[in-house]
Amino acid sequence: MTIPSRKFLSLALSVLLFAALLFWMYNALAGSFGAIAENHYKKAAEVAMGSVPSKDEAIDGWIRRISGPSRDFELLFLKGFPEDKGGMKVFAPTPALGEFFALHGKDRDFARGIESAMYDEIYQPAQRFLLGGEERRVLFAPAHDGETGDVTGTAVFLFSPGGFDRFLSLLRGLFLLALVLFAAVFAVAGYSRDPITGYVILGLFTIVGVFVAYPLFEAVRLTFLKDGKFSLETWKSILTTRQYVTALKGSITLGAFTATASTMVGFLFAFVISRTKLRGKKFFSAMATLPIISPPFSLTLSIILLFGNNGLITKQILGLENFTIYGLGGLTLVQTMGMFPIAFLTMVGILEAIDSTLEDAALNLRATRWETFKTVTLPLSVPGLLSSWLLVFTNSLADFANPLILSGSFRVLSVESYMEVTGMNRLGHGAALSLLLLLPTLSAFLAQRYWVSRKSYVTVTGKPSGRMTELVSPGVKRVLVTLMVLIVLFLFSLYGTIIAGCFVKNWGIDYTFSLANFREAFERGWRVLLDTMTLAGAATPIAGILAMIAALVLARKKFPCKRLLDMLILTPFALPGTLVGISYILAFNKAPLILVGTAAIIVINYVIRELPVGVEGGLASLKQIDPAIEEAASDLGADTPTVFRTIVLPLIRPAFISSLSYTFVRSMTAVSAVIFLISAKWYHLTVLIYNFSENLRFGLASVLATTLIVIVLLTFGLLRLVVRKNENLAKTMSI
Structure with missing residues (x-):
């Protein structure tokens, strides 16, 4: 008998013996619990029959x-x-x-x-x-x-007998899970050359299976059930009700407007910063990334303070009576200011990677700067433009915070989904509406992939030039910089309005200077602030370490179902926050994992939601590191944990710290999923800000929003001190 055959026989016999042991334990426990149930029935009957x-x-x-x-x-x-x-x-x-x-x-x-x-x-x-x-x-x-x-x-x-049946069902599930885990652990120990790596892969599959696949399955399953039986009534109601169809059209319209405007603004900043000689690039880069790290309600709050029904500009300065910021126009403005950094960050890398020798060649052939930009730079930027548009479009569809306050009579699916769950207690309808959001997102993704795949955009075929060619004339440059300055000034006015709102008694009515908002806001929100920081602080190291481990496994190891693990890890990034929140309520409000109402479910939500970004950052860093370094350490006798701790983690330190910072900031400013998961014991600051804004307590909302912005900026400031940009990647500019 060969060695593999012996191992397989040993595995089969061990699993059979363990299954027999579990079967005996199940029968014993079921019999004991059945006897207890029957005794309970008899005692209840005896007590009842005494009168x-x-x-x-x-x-x-x-x-x-x-x-x-x-x-x-x-x-x-x-x-x-x-x-x-x-x-x-x-x-x-x-x-x-x-x-x-x-x-x-x-x-x-x-x-x-x-x-x-x-x-x-x-x-x-x-x-x-x-x-x-x-x-x-x-x-x-x-x-x-x-x-x-x-x-x-x-x-x-x-x-x-419902309680007894649920107990038996839970018992069967736990024993089946124990059998599967035993078989997996035994198989890894017997067949894997590196058991520790095998256990890590098994652990990752377990995590994404329990906290990604299982909740999503529960959400999808609920949409096809009515009174516990298979039914298409929920989907029939969703697809035939005019209110929901209008909301779907509204979400797509808002997403298209926001994606187009944000991509234009993001490209403007990225082009001027990366392809022109400009003073104050660091300042403009910081301003172009500020909105993405601020709380989701902050810009909406300032827009209301300036342009709302009692806004400073609309009411006090201009005296407008019939003007309203609520609806599609206001939402597009707020989302554009809040999401153009996504397009900017995407386009900066694309524009910096374009080899300027192609532009030089066009200029040497006597093409004008505009013709060079139109025929060379802009076409080569198409992948970045489409990716930017798609990312902003997806984020706009999933945006929950801004439409919740500023939509007015304009309907969007994310808010409709929230109202179905909280207002009508129809989890099935809420889940179906959230799933419906995936339809336009996937359509846009497939269209973008098809468009990009039709052409080649390769420009780096050898050693790229370290020099950039400025493609704009001084006059055009002044116009572009002026537009950037106007946008930056508008952002300053928005954030300045939030700060100013902290120091007035009642915005829109009484602008008298007062510090009362600080006292009341911290009296009512201090415990919530501590809760938010505690939960974010607990999730940050878990998400950071788990992301780096997953990145190392995906980048360096070959194993069955690797693509499946990668897909499951990245899935939460594509899901609307409302869908994640609803699916967690459905999955973890019953045995065997009853987590709803606890801090654990909020921390798990943070970790799973932000894990994809950390994994992608880790993968990008690992691709720049020669695997021979890790192989040399292994050849010298270092085991996998030692290699990870002493070799990999120090080398991917920037990606690791970025993952920690991103998780902390996103956890502090989360709202779409966490609003379904908070409880009386564990609350969240963004939800409290929303409640204050909804009740027209703008002063209190301004104080808490400002506090949140300060915490986030301090976090990113510390990040800049720890991780500095590699100066070797800098390029010189030629005019």
Whole structure:
């Protein structure tokens, strides 16, 4: 017998033995719990039968009293016996119980139960009976006269075995999970050359399986259920209701407007910063990234303070009466200011990577700067432009915070989904609406991939030039810089308005200077701020370390289902926050993992939601590191954890610290998913800011938003001190 055959035989025998042990344990536990349940049924019957009234007119009231909604049984009382002269009287408090007796009264188990009661014995048949479509355990107990002690009838108790069945189902699930884990661990130990890596891969699959695939499956499954049975009614309602179709059109319209405007503004900043000689590049770069790291409500709050119904500009300065910022126009403005940094960050890398020798060649052939830009630079920027548009479009569709406050009568799916869950308690409709958001996102993604794949955009074929050619004339440059300055000034006014809102009594009514907002805001929000920082602080190291481990495994190891693991890790990035929140409620509000209402579910949500960004950053860094360095350490006897700790982690330190910072900041400013997961014990600062804004307490909202911005900026300031840009990548500019 060969070595692999022996290993397989050993694995099979071990799994079979472990399965037999689990089967024995399951039967023992099920039998013990079944005996406890039967004893509970008997005691409940004995207690109930201690007060049987002798008068017929009092029996109905007695039955309703002892088998009320708080009990786990229903009661059917049979006074007398079939052999008596007057026969047997049936007391059924509900028509369903009357029909039940008419259907089963002559069954063999009923005859035996009545006979046992006549001989003062309790009888419990093994068979289950149906009552109203639900299974019931039946128990027959004798009823005694209170004075003589004689048996006067039979009480038929119908107990709901739901708790017992759920326990057995949970027990089967846990034992099956134990068997799968045992087989996986044993297989890794027996077949893997590097068991530690095998266990890490197994752990990653377990994490994404439990916290990504399982919640998403529960959300999708719920949309096809009604009253516990398969149904398409939810989707029929979603796709035929005009309100939801209007909301879908609204989301797509808003996403298209925002993506187009944001891509234009982001390209403007990226082009001027990367392709022109400009003073203050660091300042403009910082301003172009500021909105993405600020709380989601901050710009919306300042827009309302400036342009709302009682806004400083619309009401106090211009005196406008019929103007409104609520709706598509206001949302497009806010989302453009908040999301153009996504396009900027995407385009900067694309524009810096374009080899300027192609532009030089066009200029040497006497093309004008505009013709060179139009025929060379802009076409080569198409992948970045499409990616920017797609990223902003996706973020706009998933945006929940801004439309929640500023949409007015304009409908979008993210808010409709939230209202279905919180306002109407229809989780199925909320999940279906969130899933519907994936349709335009996937369509845009596939269109972008198809467009980019049709052409080649390769420019780096050898050693790229370290020199940049400025493509704009001084006059055009002044126009572009002026546009950038105007946008920066507008951003300054928005953030300045938030700060100013902290120091006035009541914005829009009383602009008197006051510090009362600080006192009240911190009195009401101090504990929430501590909760938010505690939860974000707990999630940050977990997400950072897990992201680097996953990146190392995906970049350096070959194993079955590698693409599946990669896809599952990246899936949360593509899901709307509302869908993630709803799916977590569905998955973790029942056994075996009851996490709803705890801090754990919020921390897990942070980790899983921000894991894709950390993994992508780690993968990008690892691609720049020669694997021979790790192989040399392994050849010298270092095991996998030692290699990771002493070689990999120091080399990918910038990506690791960026992942930590990103997770902390996103956790501090999260809203779309966490708004479904907060509880009275664990609250979140962004939700409190939203509540203050909704109740027109703009001063309190401004204080907390400013506090959040300061915390985020301090975090990024520390990041800049720890990780500095590699100066070797800098390029010189030629004019």
